[in-house]
Amino acid sequence: xxxxxxxxxxxxxxxxxxxxxxxxxxxxxxxxxxxxxxxxxxxxxxxxxxxxxxxxxxxxxxxxxxxxxxxxxxxxxxxxxxxxxxxxxxxxxxxxxxxxxxxxxxxxxxxxxxxxxxxxxxxxxxxxxxxxxxxxxxxxxxxxxxxxxxxxxxxxxxxxxxxxxxxxxxxxxxxxxxxxxxxxxxxxxxxxxxxxxxxxxxxxxxxxxxxxxxxxxxxxxxxxxxxxxxxxxxxxxxxxxxxxxxxxxxxxxxxxx
Amino acid sequence: xxxxxxxxxxxxxxxxxxxxxxxxxxxxxxxxxxxxxxxxxxxxxxxxxxxxxxxxxxxxxxxxxxxxxxxxxxxxxxxxxxxxxxxxxxxxxxxxxxxxxxxxxxxxxxxxxxxxxxxxxxxxxxxxxxxxxxxxxxxxxxxxxxxxxxxxxxxxxxxxxxxxxxxxxxxxxxxxxxxxxxxxxxxxxxxxxxxxxxxxxxxxxxxxxxxxxxxxxxxxxxxxxxxxxxxxxxxxxxxxxxxxxxxxxxxxxxxxxxxxxxxxxxxxxxxxxxxxxxxxxxxxxxxxxxxxxxxxxxxxxxxxxxxxxxxxxxxxxxxxxxxx
Numbered sequence: 001x002x003x004x005x006x007x008x009x010x011x012x013x014x015x016x017x018x019x020x021x022x023x024x025x026x027x028x029x030x031x032x033x034x035x036x037x038x039x040x041x042x043x044x045x046x047x048x049x050x051x052x053x054x055x056x057x058x059x060x061x062x063x064x065x066x067x068x069x070x071x072x073x074x075x076x077x078x079x080x081x082x083x084x085x086x087x088x089x090x091x092x093x094x095x096x097x098x099x100x101x102x103x104x105x106x107x108x109x110x111x112x113x114x115x116x117x118x119x120x121x122x123x124x125x126x127x128x129x130x131x132x133x134x135x136x137x138x139x140x141x142x143x144x145x146x147x148x149x150x151x152x153x154x155x156x157x158x159x160x161x162x163x164x165x166x167x168x169x170x171x172x173x174x175x176x177x178x179x180x181x182x183x184x185x186x187x188x189x190x191x192x193x194x195x196x197x198x199x200x201x202x203x204x205x206x207x208x209x210x211x212x213x214x215x216x217x218x219x220x221x222x223x224x225x226x227x228x229x230x231x232x233x234x235x236x237x238x239x240x241x242x243x244x245x246x247x248x249x250x251x252x253x254x255x256x257x
Numbered sequence: 258x259x260x261x262x263x264x265x266x267x268x269x270x271x272x273x274x275x276x277x278x279x280x281x282x283x284x285x286x287x288x289x290x291x292x293x294x295x296x297x298x299x300x301x302x303x304x305x306x307x308x309x310x311x312x313x314x315x316x317x318x319x320x321x322x323x324x325x326x327x328x329x330x331x332x333x334x335x336x337x338x339x340x341x342x343x344x345x346x347x348x349x350x351x352x353x354x355x356x357x358x359x360x361x362x363x364x365x366x367x368x369x370x371x372x373x374x375x376x377x378x379x380x381x382x383x384x385x386x387x388x389x390x391x392x393x394x395x396x397x398x399x400x401x402x403x404x405x406x407x408x409x410x411x412x413x414x415x416x417x418x419x420x421x422x423x424x425x426x427x428x429x430x431x432x433x434x435x436x437x438x439x440x441x442x443x444x445x446x447x448x449x450x451x452x453x454x455x456x457x458x459x460x461x462x463x464x465x466x467x468x469x470x471x472x473x474x475x476x477x478x479x480x481x482x483x484x485x486x487x488x489x490x491x492x493x494x495x496x497x498x499x500x501x502x503x504x505x506x507x508x509x510x511x512x513x514x515x516x517x518x519x520x521x522x523x524x525x526x527x528x529x530x531x532x533x534x535x536x537x538x539x540x541x542x543x544x545x546x547x548x549x550x551x552x553x554x555x556x557x558x559x560x561x562x563x564x565x566x567x568x569x570x571x572x573x574x575x576x577x578x579x580x581x
Binding site for chain 2: 001002003004005006008009010012013016017020021086087088090091092093094095096097098102246249250251252254255
């Protein structure tokens, strides 16, 4: 019950802030859409005309996942930095629920809220390009869930680093390009990347949305990798977060402004 | 009296960045806080009081020592101990400025795992008690500093914790709001059975509110006593005696022998003796010397000393003790 109350409180806060910072939210969506338009124009202008359709479809899926990765993983780093600067991080750390639980609910609530934006962006992109992808919810949902758990793990690592390091902004800016690279790389080029946090998930969703693969066609070994990644990265993320929290509490870094 | 917080042998050192030298921010600090009292934790800047407060709040891990809050060892069961304590560390900076008054209360209650239903009545009561009812839908960044401070205290109250730690609760407030906050804090202890620890540089607030003070300097406790005891201790000994003439050399020498700290100032027609007595009875020795030549006493004033002066004396004596 405590968990549910925590989730409700954080979802409401995320929603209020999204609404209250509406110009900011809209600017972010427009910027992302503009980036997509740039990619779309690039494919049309200099891309191979024979593979143009498939390239555009790839671009849509990759770009949507990039946005998702940014929202889930990068945002938590910015949030921690802002909370520390505002002076509210110490209050969060004084909650008897433990700051990690607050972070879990923040990750879930921001993902759910941003998912609405992501779905809207997906349909606008498909409408712009005239390329309609296969939205097989039953197949995509379990893949997405497992992928999101591993993303949450990375989110925790970033949150932990953000607590300890004061100048984390530069790192977060670089990170968004690393995330872009990981979402855009096809697994056929680098099969070992399947064990990176979300690359396998993006690859499977690409197969579903572009090639029309259904859940029955996806082998159990693929789900095994997804499951392993989810557990491994979430656990690793938590361990790193706890480690960083301890460093911060030893050195008095919870209020660095 | 029932003890609610026990701090025992607390130590915390930091390594300076450049010189790599260790600074003992808190060095073997021990004290207890009784249930239902207002304790003042005082000290000059850099004395170690914020470090002590943050260790009590579980925001900083001590190098050694223990903190027991309501019977729970906070180093072993940090989250359990946090159920019994809440704090306002940065005043208005502890709030979300883009949320309204009510949204802040709702959010912080939820963050402690409480449901809106559970705290609905309590929030209503707090809004009334803190005179924030009319401003409940106002964004925090549009409130005055005093209102923000009151909201921060209300948020701390909402936690239902027995102990509330307040760092500079009246800093930056106008006189009227300062008094309002003092009254609120008094009623929190009296009506809501809470215990308050205040860290403040405003000695007026400390003298007015606190039952007891722990004064820290250079990481060590220099005084741990009731405010009234400290006031009595310092006030009882300080006398200013105005004489209707001058002392003879013999009288002066005699007094200096008995009271080496004596300050004697002369005017054309009268003179003044300023004296700190170790024991109240010593005043009779003084009178004996004055009687020797029937020196006329115009007035005897017991110097009034406020808590700020006491604080300065204690810290100064502590510093001299350290250097000597």
